[in-house]
Amino acid sequence: MSVLEVKDLLISFNQYTSGLKQQQLNVISNLTITLEKGEILAVVGASGSGKSLLAHAILGILPSNANVSGTLRYDGEVLTPAKQASLRGSEIALIPQSVNYLDPLMRVGNQVRTSARVENPVTAQRKVFERLHLHENVEKMYPFQLSGGMARRTLLSTAIVSGAKVIIADEPTPGLDPVVIKEAMESFRELADSGCAVMLITHDIVSALSIADKIAVFYAGTTVEIAPVENFAGDGEALRHPYSKALWRALPQNDFIPIPGAQPHPGDLPPGCLFAPRCPLATPECDRGQPEMRTLRDGMVRCIHAT
Amino acid sequence: MQLEARNISFRYGNGPYLFRGVNVTVEQGEIVGLTAPSGRGKTTLCRILAGFEKPLEGSVTIDGIPVSSKGFHPVQLVLQHPEKAVNPRWKMEKVLSEGGKPDSELLSLLGIEKEWLTRWPNELSGGELQRFCVVRALNTNTRFLIADEMTTMLDAITQAQIWHAVLEVAKARGMGIIIVSHEEMLIQRLCDRVIELK
Numbered sequence: 001m002s003v004l005e006v007k008d009l010l011i012s013f014n015q016y017t018s019g020l021k022q023q024q025l026n027v028i029s030n031l032t033i034t035l036e037k038g039e040i041l042a043v044v045g046a047s048g049s050g051k052s053l054l055a056h057a058i059l060g061i062l063p064s065n066a067n068v069s070g071t072l073r074y075d076g077e078v079l080t081p082a083k084q085a086s087l088r089g090s091e092i093a094l095i096p097q098s099v100n101y102l103d104p105l106m107r108v109g110n111q112v113r114t115s116a117r118v119e120n121p122v123t124a125q126r127k128v129f130e131r132l133h134l135h136e137n138v139e140k141m142y143p144f145q146l147s148g149g150m151a152r153r154t155l156l157s158t159a160i161v162s163g164a165k166v167i168i169a170d171e172p173t174p175g176l177d178p179v180v181i182k183e184a185m186e187s188f189r190e191l192a193d194s195g196c197a198v199m200l201i202t203h204d205i206v207s208a209l210s211i212a213d214k215i216a217v218f219y220a221g222t223t224v225e226i227a228p229v230e231n232f233a234g235d236g237e238a239l240r241h242p243y244s245k246a247l248w249r250a251l252p253q254n255d256f257i258p259i260p261g262a263q264p265h266p267g268d269l270p271p272g273c274l275f276a277p278r279c280p281l282a283t284p285e286c287d288r289g290q291p292e293m294r295t296l297r298d299g300m301v302r303c304i305h306a307t
Numbered sequence: 308m309q310l311e312a313r314n315i316s317f318r319y320g321n322g323p324y325l326f327r328g329v330n331v332t333v334e335q336g337e338i339v340g341l342t343a344p345s346g347r348g349k350t351t352l353c354r355i356l357a358g359f360e361k362p363l364e365g366s367v368t369i370d371g372i373p374v375s376s377k378g379f380h381p382v383q384l385v386l387q388h389p390e391k392a393v394n395p396r397w398k399m400e401k402v403l404s405e406g407g408k409p410d411s412e413l414l415s416l417l418g419i420e421k422e423w424l425t426r427w428p429n430e431l432s433g434g435e436l437q438r439f440c441v442v443r444a445l446n447t448n449t450r451f452l453i454a455d456e457m458t459t460m461l462d463a464i465t466q467a468q469i470w471h472a473v474l475e476v477a478k479a480r481g482m483g484i485i486i487v488s489h490e491e492m493l494i495q496r497l498c499d500r501v502i503e504l505k
Binding site for chain 2: 044045174177247256258
């Protein structure tokens with residue numbers, strides 16, 4: 001059974017334009033995604049496509065000018081703001097994207113211990129630090145004394161010791177060296193194998209491929225494809241959506257050739273398919289409304305031309 | 308033209324030495340990768356090369372002459388987090404002007420749209436902001452560019468777009484580049500040689 005279910009999620013922000021005039025910016029639309037027990041779902045896609053917002057919506061920590069509609073369910077129950085407040089940190093843990101989330105006035109060892117809800121917090125913290133190659137004296141340091149990579153590993157540690165059932169990792173690995181990335185990825189796999197559901201938001205498609213079960217590709221605030229990991233191989237011919245293919249081919253180990261253009265701004269979305277203005281397959285039909293997500297070859301895709 | 312860091316040592320306050328006796332040379336037009344495990348002082352070394360930090364021992368020279376602390380610094384640094392590298396209370400036009408007036412060709416090469424210039428930094432995505440930081444660093448007086456995890460936070464398409472643009476500029480001007488990255492594949496793809504900091 002799905003432990004976490006997101007259905008038709010829509011997030012918009014009220015923004016002041018000039019004076020007292022406000023406008024609504026739709027930053028996430030029609031987003032549907034499920035997390036299963038024991039499974040790792042990697043979320044990849046364009047920068048600014050709403051990946052972090054999804055994470056924050058699940059935890060109920062969006063800023064106050066955000067409007068959320070659609071349904072979020074945890075273990076079959078609807079997630080209300082009160083429910084979210086009681087679950088976050090205990091049942092649902094977030095590894096935030098920014099290292100600014102560490103408490104600047106607390107030694108990092110203590111920060112990790114406060115989130116440990118299992119066994120002896122001190123041993124749990126030391127064990128996880130050793131695993132992630134953090135030296136013993138790091139636990140006595142304050143965040144400003146850490147390098148970027150050390151701060152990231154501290155954030156990772158808090159989630160690993162939390163004993164949460166759902167872990168949402170928002171870009172946990174940038175700035176880490178390959179050895180530590182491997183350890184981090186293996187810890188995620190172990191958490192999943194012990195029954196956790198893990199959502200891994202990342203740009204590091206290659207690392208994600210080594211541990212994830214499924215990959216969701218985001219573009220301009222919605223999912224364009226959900227594919228099993230095996231599809232990310234070769235020239236990307238097994239992928240369904242033209243954006244996923246372009247993303248795969250732009251990797252340095254593949255062609256490293258980018259498609260031109262940029263993701264549309266939320267205030268200025270195209271009328272139909274959000275990718276149509278950059279799509280090599282686009283036809284006039286594509287402008288007639290956003291395509292629905294449909295099942296195709298063991299995955300899902302939001303494109304009328306995909307085969 | 309050659310950028311040379313000779314026998315550099317550094318530590319913060321009375322802490323342990325972050326590194327001692329580090330030597331780095333980069334020739335004009337050369338693209339050099341710099342790798343090391345996290346916490347070994349890669350970013351600090353970059354800051355020393357770009358003149359933001361003074362080394363305790365050793366010297367940084369260009370063609371044998373110490374880099375002047377006055378005027379435009381010929382070594383420019385682009386950081387990993389663009390949102391921390393721009394003044395949040397300035398519109399993008401003003402942010403750009405810190406690095407001199409950029410020509411429109413450079414702007415279009417990096418895919419910056421005219422309309423973005425009147426926006427505030429928080430109204431742009433990380434990828435869009437990073438394009439501005441790159442342009443700001445690419446003044447015509449820039450001889451060496453240091454990219455410290457410059458595209459780590461960006462998706463693969465944006466990463467490839469920015470690197471293609473930067474390489475084009477570097478080639479045209481004979482600019483040297485130091486690339487700090489943990490992404491082995493990116494380093495392999497871009498660099499002429501790699502220095503490993505031990």
